[in-house]
Amino acid sequence: MFRVSRATLGKLLAPALGAVALACGLFLAQPAAAQHKMNENDMELPTSDQKVVDLGREKYAQRCSFCHGGGGKGGKGPCLTCGKFPYSGNTNTNIYTTIAVGVTNRSMGGTMGAFGTSMSAEEILAVLTFMRAEEKRRIEAGEIPDPYKEE
Numbered sequence: 720m721f722r723v724s725r726a727t728l729g730k731l732l733a734p735a736l737g738a739v740a741l742a743c744g745l746f747l748a749q750p751a752a753a754q755h756k757m758n759e760n761d762m763e764l765p766t767s768d769q770k771v772v773d774l775g776r777e778k779y780a781q782r783c784s785f786c787h788g789g790g791g792k793g794g795k796g797p798c799l800t801c802g803k804f805p806y807s808g809n810t811n812t813n814i815y816t817t818i819a820v821g822v823t824n825r826s827m828g829g830t831m832g833a834f835g836t837s838m839s840a841e842e843i844l845a846v847l848t849f850m851r852a853e854e855k856r857r858i859e860a861g862e863i864p865d866p867y868k869e870e
């Protein structure tokens with residue numbers, strides 16, 4: 720019967736555990752912003768994936784710019800690239816939900832429609848990714864004051 724002694728097992732496991740620890744370390748070393756999550760439970764967005772951002776830009780232009788302005792700067796609807804989301808609360812998960820189900824509460828407006836029936840999950844995610852990439856670009860370009868900077 721094949722038997723592995725404790726010592727051998729230890730030798731086999733040590734490098735594997737080391738690799739896991741290293742991977743965790745690398746993951747934690749990433750600055751929070753690079754993950755494009757607003758808190759540890761929030762969903763991540765591939766804001767550095769240009770293909771996704773471009774798909775989002777295209778879908779945004781087709782479906783959203785009419786009300787939210789070019790580049791999401793706001794119009795009939797609020798600014799979507801200013802880093803402020805009073806209707807949703809500023810997390811990717813909540814904003815995704817707003818886009819999918821709309822703003823149904825009439826006392827809060829009720830003009831923003833539900834796009835979950837006419838856009839795929841992938842398209843909504845792409846639009847949201849585009850919004851966040853654009854928000855980041857605008858902050859870095861000094862177009863808007865950094866809403867995340869602590870006073």
Ligand code: HEC
Binds near residue numbers: 785799814827
């Ligand atoms: C018919 C105009 C219209 C269109 C088209 C539209 N919106 Fe809106 N949207 C609004 C208005 C107006 C509000 C403010 C809430 C309200 O009055 O219902 C809003 C609110 C929102 C919010 C909430 C902002 C916050 O504070 O969280 C998000 C997110 C949003 N829209 C995203 C989108 C996206 C993405 C699209 C395209 C897929 C889109 N909207 C298309 C009019 C529109």
